[in-house]
Amino acid sequence: xxxxxxxxxxxxxxxxxxxxxxxxxxxxxxxxxxxxxxxxxxxxxxxxxxxxxxxxxxxxxxxxxxxxxxxxxxxxxxxxxxxxxxxxxxxxxxxxxxxxxxxxxxxxxxxxxxxxxxxxxxxxxxxxxxxxxxxxxxxxxxxxxxxxxxxxxxxxxxxxxxxxxxxxxxxxxxxxxxxxxxxxxxxxxxxxxxxxxxxxxxxxxxxxxxxxxxxxxxxxxxxxxxxxxxxxxxxxxxxxxxxxxxxxxxxxxxxxxxxxxxxxxxxxxxxxxxxxxxxxxxxxxxxx
Amino acid sequence: xxxxxxxxxxxxxxxxxxxxxxxxxxxxxxxxxxxxxxxxxxxxxxxxxxxxxxxxxxxxxxxxxxxxxxxxxxxxxxxxxxxxxxxxxxxxxxxxxxxxxxxxxxxxxxxxxxxxxxxxxxxxxxxxxxxxxxxxxxxxxxxxxxxxxxxxxxxxxxxxxxxxxxxxxxxxxxxxxxxxxxxxxxxxxxxxxxxxxxxxxxxxxxxxxxxxxxxxxxxxxxxxxxxxxxxxxxxxxxxxxxxxxxxxxxxxxxxxxxxxxxxxxxxxxxxxx
Numbered sequence: 122x123x124x125x126x127x128x129x130x131x132x133x134x135x136x137x138x139x140x141x142x143x144x145x146x147x148x149x150x151x152x153x154x155x156x157x158x159x160x161x162x163x164x165x166x167x168x169x170x171x172x173x174x175x176x177x178x179x180x181x182x183x184x185x186x187x188x189x190x191x192x193x194x195x196x197x198x199x200x201x202x203x204x205x206x207x208x209x210x211x212x213x214x215x216x217x218x219x220x221x222x223x224x225x226x227x228x229x230x231x232x233x234x235x236x237x238x239x240x241x242x243x244x245x246x247x248x249x250x251x252x253x254x255x256x257x258x259x260x261x262x263x264x265x266x267x268x269x270x271x272x273x274x275x276x277x278x279x280x281x282x283x284x285x286x287x288x289x290x291x292x293x294x295x296x297x298x299x300x301x302x303x304x305x306x307x308x309x310x311x312x313x314x315x316x317x318x319x320x321x322x323x324x325x326x327x328x329x330x331x332x333x334x335x336x337x338x339x340x341x342x343x344x345x346x347x348x349x350x351x352x353x354x355x356x357x358x359x360x361x362x363x364x365x366x367x368x369x370x371x372x373x374x375x376x377x378x379x380x381x382x383x384x385x386x387x388x389x390x391x392x393x394x395x396x397x398x399x400x401x402x403x404x405x406x407x408x409x
Numbered sequence: 410x411x412x413x414x415x416x417x418x419x420x421x422x423x424x425x426x427x428x429x430x431x432x433x434x435x436x437x438x439x440x441x442x443x444x445x446x447x448x449x450x451x452x453x454x455x456x457x458x459x460x461x462x463x464x465x466x467x468x469x470x471x472x473x474x475x476x477x478x479x480x481x482x483x484x485x486x487x488x489x490x491x492x493x494x495x496x497x498x499x500x501x502x503x504x505x506x507x508x509x510x511x512x513x514x515x516x517x518x519x520x521x522x523x524x525x526x527x528x529x530x531x532x533x534x535x536x537x538x539x540x541x542x543x544x545x546x547x548x549x550x551x552x553x554x555x556x557x558x559x560x561x562x563x564x565x566x567x568x569x570x571x572x573x574x575x576x577x578x579x580x581x582x583x584x585x586x587x588x589x590x591x592x593x594x595x596x597x598x599x600x601x602x603x604x605x606x607x608x609x610x611x612x613x614x615x616x617x618x619x620x621x622x623x624x625x626x627x628x629x630x631x632x633x634x635x636x637x638x639x640x641x642x643x644x645x646x647x648x649x650x651x652x653x654x655x656x657x658x659x660x661x662x663x664x665x666x667x668x669x670x671x672x673x674x675x676x677x678x679x680x681x682x
Contacts, residue, residue, distance in 0.1 A: 149581045157613070165591035169600055173454065175602040176637075177463040186461070256492050306442040313449030322453060327460040 134229045138237025142206075145213065146241050156248070163198055163249035164256055170194065170322055171260060184360050191263060192349045193321040195253050200286050200319075200341055201312050206242030207235055207290030208308040211297040214393040215404060222404040226247045232390050235294050240289055266354035274372065275351040281375050282344035288382035295386075295393035299400070300408035315341055324360035333362055343371045357397045421509035422517040429487075429521020443479065443529055444536070451475030451537045454600045465543055468513040472537035473477030473630065474599035476530045477623055480564055481593060483526045483606040485586055492575035493583055501576075502678055512664055515572055519565040527561060546632040552642065552677055559649040560622025566656035567618060573663035576671040593617055602627065602637035609641050618652050621645040 148154050161308050215221040224234060257263055267275065294388070300307065315321075318328070318335060319342040325333055336342050338350055349358045350368050357364050363371070399401045410418075434440060454471045472580045495501040504514050538545070547553060574582050596614040596654040597603065603620050612619045625645040639645075670676075 149584055157586060162591045163589050165595040169454075169591070170457065170597070172605050174455055174461075174603045175466055176605045177458055177461045190457070286428045306438075306446065310442065310446060310449065313446070313453075317449060317453045317456065323457045323460040328458050 131230065131233055134233045134373055135240070137236040138229075138234045139304055141241035142210070142238040143244065144242030146245060159245055159248050160252040163253050167191075167194060167253055184264050188263055188265070188353055189324065189349065189359055190322040191253075191257050191261060192352055193319075195250050195257070196282070196345055197316065197319075197321045198249045198253065199243070199283060200315060202242040202246035202249070203239050203283070203286045204290045204293060204315070205308050207239040207246075207287070208293035208297045209320070210235055210238045210374045211294055216406050219404070220405060225403055232291065232387065233307055235291055236287060243283070261333050265352050267352045268354055271351045271354060274368070275348065278279070278344060278347045278351070278372050278375060281372070281379050282341070282348075284304050285340050285375070285379040285382050288386040291386040291390050292382075296388040298393050298397040299402060301405075309330060315339065318342070319345060320360055320362075321345065325362045326357075326360055337362060340375055340382070341376075343375050347371045347375065417509055421507065422520065425514050425517025426521035426524070430524050431519060434525075438593075444532055447475050447479045447482075447529075447533045448536060450478065450600075451533070452540070455537070455541055458543075464633060465541070466631045468541045469493035469538075469543040469545070469631050470602065470627055470637075471600050472534060472541060472543060473626060474594075474623055476534035476537060477530045478562075478594065478599060478610060479533060479621060480561060481599075481619055482528050482590075483522050484564050484568035485589055486572070487522050488565060489571035490583060490586055491518060492572050496575070496678070499678075511668055512661060515569045515660065516666065518572075519569055520654045522562045522568075523565050527557075529597075530557075530580050545630050546634075548629045553626060553647075556622060556625045556629065556642070556646060556649070559646060559653065560618055560626070563618030563622070563653040563656065566653050566660060569660035570656050570663055573660065573667045574665045576664075576676070593619075596620065598623060598639075602639065604637055604639045615639075615648065616652075618649055618656075621648055621652075627647075 129159060147402075149155075150158070173185060174190075211221070211285060225231065293311060297308065318332060319325075319339055320328075320336060325336045327335060346358065346360065346363045347368055350356065350371075356368075451472055454475065455468045458467045458471060471498060492501060492588075495504065507514075537543075594600065596606070596610070597604065597617050597620040598611075598614070599619075603614055603624055606614065611620070621640070622645070625642045626640045628638050628642050640648075
């Protein structure tokens, strides 16, 4: 009984903060303008790469390249939005709206509050993702062959991947608790580093050797490779760095790293929030 | 304009530019991020070309385009959105109280940003050039410098024009500004020659001065540049001069208009809108 009540309460926290996040994301414009603005950025990002391919390879470019970058680019929308979005909450609440102290003293679990705020960005990422898929289907020679049998594995790995980026977002969020306003550059930079090192739009095998080892250790890289294999119904992709590693092994690795991230994010968030409190900077506004 | 007034304006311009030229260098982490940040997309897109075994000049195109993102980001967040920050922190009211026109503040901001961005673009480009081992084939150093300076002038004039909107609007304009990132990177051909878009779309994109500036600089700096040219360099330079003049006049007009509206509607001090 007590467990059910606790779970209900935790659910309410996540739901309320997700609603708050959604209002902040969307209530500044009417829905049509908001929808246009939500879709225009990922579309532009997609077109940049399409035109780079056209410029470098001409109209006869191999569909393998398109398939590879397209899947990576679409999934990365989640990485960028959730990772950057959660850490951005600190700056919004602390520096801009100056409400963080009220949230801190309210009877909500802070960790879950930030998870909930991340859900609003998850919705934005999902909309962008759907639009990108439609645009990709219209403008690119994509060849997706996912079988019904592969779908459960895909769904499972996708959920694992999403959960892992939520935990990474919380770790970034914990770091920003002790940073000044310009600390948001840190989260932008981390997203950028992931964009390069996780093989989002090009194979990891194109990177220098010393960087390949680092890249394959990041859970997002494995998540992208799993998704590509299952969507394309292929045992491997053009990224030779993963040849010799089975899809099941990749899913196992993703599950393990997600569990590690979960534990680490809880401990790290608790430590950093205590540190921010002990330094008296939880509600500090830096104005520079 | 009397001599006294002119001196007052020049002092106002210098005061605002000073913060941008000297002040920003007092926070080393900003400097690191400003140099490091444009390198991330540069590396990502350069590796895309590398994975396709494209000629090294294509990597050079990306590095130049990527370095120029520093200018565009500065225009968006350091110029256009600056009045938003100033209003949020209460500085905007102080600017209005100062015995100088708001245009002097904007020009000071543009000069200061232009000056600091100039060096950042060059340093970022040199780092990128070093990482990827690009060879330049400069057709004319003089015209390359002129084009670069004209591009900065035209882009910051556009930034001044955009800044005026923040006298009136708040979070809505802030969010709309985010739309001017990736779509502009796409339309202006930051990572591929704008000619690839075709002439009709390229002509529309030319309203953003960086489009023509980048195209002209690629023609002047790379062996394969002329083969991917959108317009001849001379024509692009002429258009850049015209755009600078138009955007400066537009900035003056919009500033007066929107400042008046802001005062009338009491929005100049309105926070969290």
